[in-house]
Amino acid sequence: MKKLLTTTAIVAALSAPAIAQTTVSGNLDIAYKAFSNDLATQKINSGRGFGKEAQINIQNKGKLNIAGWEYAAGFALEDDGNQAGSYFNENTFIDFINGNTTITIGQDHIQNNDQTTATFVGLIAEDLANGSGTDIFLSEVGAHPKESFGVGIMQTIPGFGRLSALYVPSNNNGGAGTQATAARAGVYGADDSFVENDGESAYEIGFQGDLGVKGLNVIAFTNKEKATTGYKATDSSVTTDTKGHVLGLSYNMGQITAGYTYKKSERGFATTAAGKEIKQDEFGLAYAATPNLTLAANYTKSDSNGTTNGVADAKMKSIAVGYNLGPVAVSAQAAKLDNYTGVAGVDADVLYLRASTKF
Secondary structure, eight states: HHHHHHHHHHHHHHOOOSSSEEEEEEEEEEEEEEEESGGGGGGGOEEEEEEEEEHHHHHHOOOOOOTOOOEEEEEEEEEEEESSSSSEEEEEEEEEEETTEEEEEEESSSSOSSSSSSSSOOHHHHHHHHTTSSOOOOOSOTTTTSSSSEEEEEEETTTEEEEEEEEEESTTTTTTOHHHHHHTTTTOOOOOTOOOOOOEEEEEEEEEEOTTTTTTEEEEEEEEEEEOHHHHHHHHTTSOEEEEEEEEEEEEEEEEEEEEEEEEEEEOOOOOSSSEEEEEEEEEEEEEESSSSSEEEEEEEEOOOOTTTTOOOOEEEEEEEEEEOOEEEEEEEEEEEEEESSSOOOEEEEEEEEEEEOO
């Protein structure tokens, strides 16, 4: 009888109408990119056309039946232009919240290293080069565990920032690969298509906030995935842990915003043609000419120690303009990529146009 009462109570709790608030939101980006390689042998990677990203977010929040505790839960449905595999591996979570402390279970929800404090209009270097070949620019770094299911905690320090810690028991337990698995294969920008079945545990510790200084934004993240016989059984070249580090800051001075981001990926195998270590510096500057018009410039340099894809530093220089039309934002960006694969002479010109809206 006790077991029956317990089961009945659980079923009743799950089926009872929740005193909660459900919201549905989304965003849509439609973009045009023209990519032109300078080197004759790379012309096959040139091209132009439209792409899009559409996402629907379904979220719910309310109070728990424990004094002082609240919850939030949700998932997203995403359909990109090159979508392959699951449509439900975005921002899937259940949060347990008590004041400034949040315990989270899920995937792609906690604050993480895949961000920059140096790009204010347009795309980062890796996104500009993505699809053009094996570029060595970084977006996410190291193990990048937030793409896998795990448990984390976020602690907000009012007036200072937010600390976070994430642990995943199997890095790559989410239906998509990570920067770590892609890097092991010598592939960059392929984290949505590479799957490895023997991922080891990983963690990431991070901070984001203004340190109590108005106009300042600081990010700091470090992560690691263990190297064990699990990986070595698949890839005997995996000899060390995979690690990633990000440190960045930006400062707004009224109409002018300046930023810098440092990224480093330490990959878990011996030095190869693709390289074991990549370091990247990103610089950005933006000027708000009017409340709706913003002009921006970016410079990124990526350095690999690869014996082939590391002979020359990869560089990106771009200028961009963004305009706010109210419910729709439009932007244009022109960029020059130099040695983007880490090989001297592999250069390209990129034009990127985008219209974005949220609902």
